[in-house]
Amino acid sequence: MKILHIAAHLGGGVGKAHAEITACDRGDIRRHFALLEEPRDRRFADAIIAAGATIEIISDPARLVVLAADADIVQVEWWNHPRLYAALCVAALPPARIVFWCHISGLFAPFLPSGLKAVGNAFVATSSCSLPEGETPRCKAIGSGFGFAVAPDAEPAVQRNPRAVGYLGTVDFAKMHPGIFDAIDAAAPVSGAFSVTFHGGFTPDNAVARAAAAMRNSDRVRLAGHAPDPRAALEGLGIFLYLLDPCHYGTAENALVEAMSLGIVPIVLDNPCERAIVEHGVTGFVEPDIAAAARRLAWALDHPDALSATGHAAMRAMDRTRRPAHSADAFARLYDRVLCEAPGLVDFPALLGSGPVEWFLSTQAPHRDGWPTLLATKPWASTSTESKGSLSHFRGVFPDDPDLARL
Template sequence: MPDKTSILHLTPHLNGGLGKVLLLQAECSQTNHHICLFEKSISDYKFFNTEIICKIFDLNDNTHALLSAYDVVQVEYWNHPLIYELLLRGTLDNVNCLVGCAHIQGDKAPQLISKGAIKYVDRMLITGQWLTKSLSDDDLLKKIEFVRYPIEIKKFSKSNHLNLQASKSRLTACYVGTVSYSKLSREFFSIIESCYSYIDFIIVGDPDDEIIADSRARSSNLSFIGKTDDVIPYLSVSDLFFYPLRKGHYGTGELALVEAMSFSLPIVAFDNEAESSLIINNQTGILCSTLSEFISALSSLAANKALRERLGMTAREYIESNYSHEAFEIFAKSFYENIYSTSARTKYSVFMKEELQSLSIGAKCFIQSLEGMDDTCHHVMQSMIRVMNNSDSYYDRKSIAVFFRDYPEYRYKSKGGFFHYLYCFPGDRSLNMLSNYASGLHE
């Protein structure tokens, strides 16, 4: 490896926490990071004027030359349709060194990372420990290493923004993140309504249609800010941070939570795996198991300024100790400078390869994303394949309808849901054969 390792990050876009993490890593690292996008969105254009080289990635004849110019190609992994297209087309087969980085838990539908994907890469970085718990293959476990990405700790310091804290008669609670039930608890509005007599709520993020519809049916002190690149003004005027994510959500590093903790805000969250890995209960925040516990915690914090200050201070200290640039650079230097290609790397092993021969590329990608499902779902995958091959079997149609009923996450238009795949492959004949089942029209 040269003195300055060159790394190309392949990512669909630079939205949300992932974009912040990659851009900060590229700007601050001693290694040579470039970012390559293969799904262009309007919000990404603002990054093209930075010193970081951003390209639009197309699957064409020039792809090999682009990829082979880098010492390391790192695929930012989550259940995204275009990532599976890269694997299926063999686009990454001949890169010098291939790293995957999982920004999801990887063991919960629909955000699954298949064993085939892990086998394919030389090394796998993970931002949460849960994927290792679901693996029993020692060869796969040896490839995996845990990473904490840094944040701009000095920027996210309440002491730098005290002038924004105006005297007020009511407390303010802030939420930053995905404003969709794909990640939020269905108790989201119940929590707000239970506390709105003494707390105002700020929601930072783009609400989806379902959230907007629910909010219109409620009456509460709630402000939707929408998507923003700068959350500091909203953290600055907040007294606490509430983070009611649903059980089994796909998140891992939870950058929004890390930033709020760095801002010395007391946290209330459910005791999901990701939140429990960041929060020490009653020390750096409050973890809750039930709706009533969550509401009680907010009430306790609202009534006790000393408790808010104590939790906020210890949260800040935890972030300073674990999320500094210096700590990350020590890790990154060791990891990237000592990584070498697996000489015996094989091509991606296609899940259900023989059964998929007659299907189009979008459908093949969707079936790959199901590899990590429970074995009891294998018969449903067979039914899907038969229906996409024009089967009119009642058993197949019923099995598929039950699947989408039992796994409503697969109906989402993003986050690895079926309609995310249909969005990326709108003309895919095979996927369109399943669309009515995913819509619930055949229940």
């Protein structure tokens, strides 16, 4: 069974997910990854090769046509990367059995192109939050975020470090809730002083660093920078303060799943993605707003003995539901079904648009009838110019496109 994966790259969560799934694959599955740009970090690409898959970098769309014709199934690793739009619209793939694995929620910008769930042979979300209409035989949720393997009799980390609070992940308000430092400022535990350690790369002059410095209680925050060993960083925590922007783009939330798998008690906001991972009062705490999160943090610091059962429950839940073998098995069953179907054509230019401007605008509104409003208001002008899938990213890939320049 030959699976061709078309992916922009294998960095971050996508690369990690495939490295772990490939290592658990059924014996008859052979994966080949066609990457649209050179990997900046080869850790996961090398792990995928070590697990038995093959990888090549594609510079000519005609090569995708050859690879797709030879594959039993073509799996498109979907997110709003400009090179992915260009490759699919230019290559003119032959009839193929096509599976989309979507690595963004699609609930907010970046949106999914209208009609993406209806084309090809299957649409797979990485979180059930992306399928508010529920699962169907052709629309499934298969997770891409996996916990760490721990011994069955391991104690939860919160027992060892009940007052150690931290965050690990993207240290940028493109992902974090802008009020996260307000929550830390407002928390008033009677048990005394505390601090929150943020693990993740940042620049000293970015918005997060400035917001931390402007706190009333700036001594409560430590920006530790990049964590070369995420597991080691997490094992020093007992409480995971993971307050994300309500419109964040994530689904897998590897850091949250990994923290819970170690028995660290999460405090999150009531966003669709986090709600699909954390069960309030059982495996962690899902709070409605920043003020409630501050109160929950203070309560957790004052009641360390009450957190042990929650840490145990988080460990068991992640072991039961967030393991790579589960996703490998789910994909194998999906592939078996898709192989029984006939290959078909997908008209990608009709689905995605005729060029870079239309490709970009499709990420900013769920339907094309919303584009006139977008062009009048330009909401992307207030977002980070460095973020993935941003207008700046599209212009970097298509520097000579005059329509993008006008936009």
